[in-house]
Amino acid sequence: MMRPTHPIAPVTPLVTDRLALRPLGLTEVELRHGFWADWQRQNRDVTIPHALAWLEHDGSVDNLRDPGAAPHRGMWFSDSDVYKTLEGLGWDMGRGPAAGPATQLETAIAELIEVVARAQLPDGYLNSFVQGGHARRFEQMATGHELYCLGHLIQAAVAHHRATGAGELLTIARRAADCVVREFGGNRRKDTDGHPMIEMALVELYRETGEPSYLDLAQQLIDVRGYRVLEVRGHFDSAYYQDETPVREQDTVVGHAVRALYLLCGVVDVYLETGEQALLDSALRQWESMTATKTYLNGALGSRFDGESFGDEYELPPDLVYGETCATIAAIMLSWRLLLATGEGRFADAIERALFNLLAASTSVQRDAFFYNNPAHRRVARPAAPTDVRPQRAEAPGTRPPWFRCACCPPNIIRTIASLGGYLATHTDGGVQIHQYASATIATPRGIRVETRTGYPLDATIGVTVARTDGREWTLSLRVPDWCRGATIAVNGATGPAVPGQRGYLDLTREWRDGDTVTLELPMPVRLTVPHPAVDAVRAQVAIERGPLVYCLESPDQPDGVDLNKVELLLDEPLSEERRELLGEPVAVVRLAALARDDSGWAGSGWATLGEQPARAGSRVRLTAIPYYLWANRGPSVMRVFIPVATPT
């Protein structure tokens, strides 16, 4: 085993022959311009101060300041919101001086670490709800979230240590981890936490410290699960907790979506360090089942409000989807690990779909309001979210609320956006792989430096310049997205078709010279997407996509009087594309012809006997589709992603 390279990246597997691709850190990949770079700046300038204020306002920090001094406020796992925000602050620091002045960030981090340090008990235990006397230590494993919270503390510490090299928070996290090892390690207990999370955190802590007991405990907590070790009381069954079937036997994702996916992140992390093939096989099976049968077009996961959980295969209703933001973030984390383990572009395809659609839609364009769950069809405009109180998670209101009583999503968004550079590119001994397209600079430990320049996803052209190379041959691998047809490549001006290899990448191998230019064209005409015939909820409907973007029809863009619940796409006229500024962004909107249906003949009934139903009637209108991620930024609205297709009358 080689020593870790310690890039400032969210997942840093040790370099073994299991690791197909090696991550690059946030100082190695710098987002410079465009969609993600802008969001990353807003994440620091707007979202992080917003979150810090709310964590003070809602009591989450106070809970830790002096556990038990005042009644605990908010959810019993509110510590995790503080830790996740702290993790985001860590990654944001890790982006380095180029990201801008960091004094305020540093102060905030120092203050939070001070709070956490004081709260920790002498034996390393730390949980403000338990220490406040509201529960007993490690007794309510199914619902208590104690290991979940400590897992997020560990992740925050790993981020802080990787980003700054400072050991303060890592020391706290190690003491907490050691406390858990003493309680659970060496099979001293046979149970685990109802909410997986600590598994991947322990592997990361092992990577950061080299301490094998953390890896051993991660493995143990995965191994015990699935034998109904958690006491099932109240609303949810063992499957909800991923405690119905051992992970090595599980074929598909079940239960609470975030839990299922966090668990699989830990499963892949343990595989990467131990090499146990059965773990990777299970993660691949479950990912494949999820991607083919339980993922919405916009990247949403978890069909069901009940238990925030995965539905059955092809149970994908766009109006009733739960689609928790955290579930899509967890899927990005899982896909990233599988990409590192396999080098297969399908995982980067899934990340792209998730990033540009659901994740982008989870946050307002001002970046200070959030959706906890994300519909793909809003039939009736709902009232705008209040701006001064924290709604429950449940139903998404008409606009994004500023915070939540269960505030897991906003800090999860913060840590993801702050560390986004870590998901763009990887390296191997033989080259550089570019998975996501943005204007960025990419530097590898070997000394190669590549610059990308693109207006993606609006523009189809990605320019790559080799800014520095080492004179030896290496391979530049560029992902050709699964949605793309007819990609072309030009190397120093010589153009040809871009035919990806089996893993989905165009591999360009040569002795590169400084200044060499590569231009990848990914044609992105407007296309119509049809659902698998088993997806009953959107049968006879299509969606509009362009490049990586899923589109939607939203009421503010339509002619007066058009009810989006009563439109049908007319295919006798081609769809057209039009550049426009929308909400301060240049976008391509899509214009389409539709039947605005007059359903008045159906008055009084939702059903009719075949042969007696009213004839289809209505008038031809022109509608406008916009990128899905921009919806609900202009007040309450009606919205739909899938559009019925008018059938011949």
Place this chain on the structure above:
Amino acid sequence: MMRPTHPIAPVTPLVTDRLALRPLGLTEVELRHGFWADWQRQNRDVTIPHALAWLEHDGSVDNLRDPGAAPHRGMWFSDSDVYKTLEGLGWDMGRGPAAGPATQLETAIAELIEVVARAQLPDGYLNSFVQGGHARRFEQMATGHELYCLGHLIQAAVAHHRATGAGELLTIARRAADCVVREFGGNRRKDTDGHPMIEMALVELYRETGEPSYLDLAQQLIDVRGYRVLEVRGHFDSAYYQDETPVREQDTVVGHAVRALYLLCGVVDVYLETGEQALLDSALRQWESMTATKTYLNGALGSRFDGESFGDEYELPPDLVYGETCATIAAIMLSWRLLLATGEGRFADAIERALFNLLAASTSVQRDAFFYNNPAHRRVARPAAPTDVRPQRAEAPGTRPPWFRCACCPPNIIRTIASLGGYLATHTDGGVQIHQYASATIATPRGIRVETRTGYPLDATIGVTVARTDGREWTLSLRVPDWCRGATIAVNGATGPAVPGQRGYLDLTREWRDGDTVTLELPMPVRLTVPHPAVDAVRAQVAIERGPLVYCLESPDQPDGVDLNKVELLLDEPLSEERRELLGEPVAVVRLAALARDDSGWAGSGWATLGEQPARAGSRVRLTAIPYYLWANRGPSVMRVFIPVATPT
């Protein structure tokens, strides 16, 4: 105002000119043979003893035996389960000696009344959870269910008093109601209960006792609602509690389905006694909106698991429907009140759909197991329900559980089935109206006696004999169901078309003679039903119906290897009907041709670009559809009501 006639019926409005039809009591309408009579017998012989045993087993009776002596068990509103069962026992007693020996019932009723009498505080207050010290009286109005429980106590007392004439339980209920009047009446408080129910109970108590303060309080509790008088904490908003909009301004049903419908029952009851047209208008508007846009084909109501609530218009997913049994029962109660108020057959049509489909499916053929919520599409067979524990309500398992921790549905079924005779027919000064078809005898206060004989819903023929008349002219009104085409009528052998009047009834007016016979034929060929084009979830699908029955495809009836998630109806071959015994019942099953689709070309993805999707492939098979109400009686299964239609390839 005339004095009440006091039939032994669940709703007995005072006779005013608002009352279009007058109810008949359980001794006046006797179910003799067939579907409902058999269930009514099983209700007494199987379901009632089963329920009494579970109420003892789960602590619900013990909670009342000595509140506070032991920790309260089960839900904080478990008293209501006892009261609803007691109400069912009352109606069952009320069916009279013809219904069979009643000694055990009488003993059970006496024991329960004794328990309730002892639990009641000197001032009339009664709530085992509050008296046990777990909450304070009338403080948690949004969630406490205190008035809800007392409402059910009142309903039980009204049933017992009507059925037996004995005053014991009525005295208890009056003392409880007086306690509520003292606390809330005369606008002393501006709030109400989070769970409507007591409104209709107070009106019934007014009808039974003549005490106007009960009617006044019912009106007050309706009037205060809708002004956000309930403190919204936790998961649910004001709309969930029907506290967002005053009832007179409300246009559609919103929020928790059972609450919305119980409230509307009270609204119609108050209208019937006060004549305030705005109340009836609101109830009609909401009923019409519900029926046209928020009711499933099988009579299910409440699309959403989240909040057990109504969805938006046309949000009717068959796989994710919540469809609580109690919501459909509440809709029957509301439709019945509107039928009495208007005399319009559309309300009886709705009751028929609810009775023969969702309500019939809510209970196992053995009548000792129940669905709390009722899917109309089950994609994956789920494990059978455990028989020895009480599951949560949430997701319906593969078979019906014997009881629930939140056990509102089984007692609701008991009281409905026990009082079913009350929903069959009505009378006016001018005649008799038959709304539902079963073999029964119907006697009116005027001395008319009519006998009906039918194998409905299997058979299309309903024979009616005038067994006794008074020599004067009167009108026999027979409902022609909305699904029926080509009905015929024969009076003493002379046949002609049965053309219903505007209200949906065939009215036969003559000087009837003893022994006159009428034969109504309601042709019920198998038909295909298409959904309103705005019901996205079942677009391009059809359902099979025959007469009042909705059909389903269930896996045990299909050829080996057929996956019901991958079938499409082939319309090039007619559907055929076949008589068969199924689960001990003679039924008509429906045979159909279908494409068993081979979706293997879609491997790995739930989406494809239009034009690139795999060609439709598969093989022709013959499938069998059975009445929906029989599903899930042969172990875990896959089931669907709506079937995709194969489109031309």
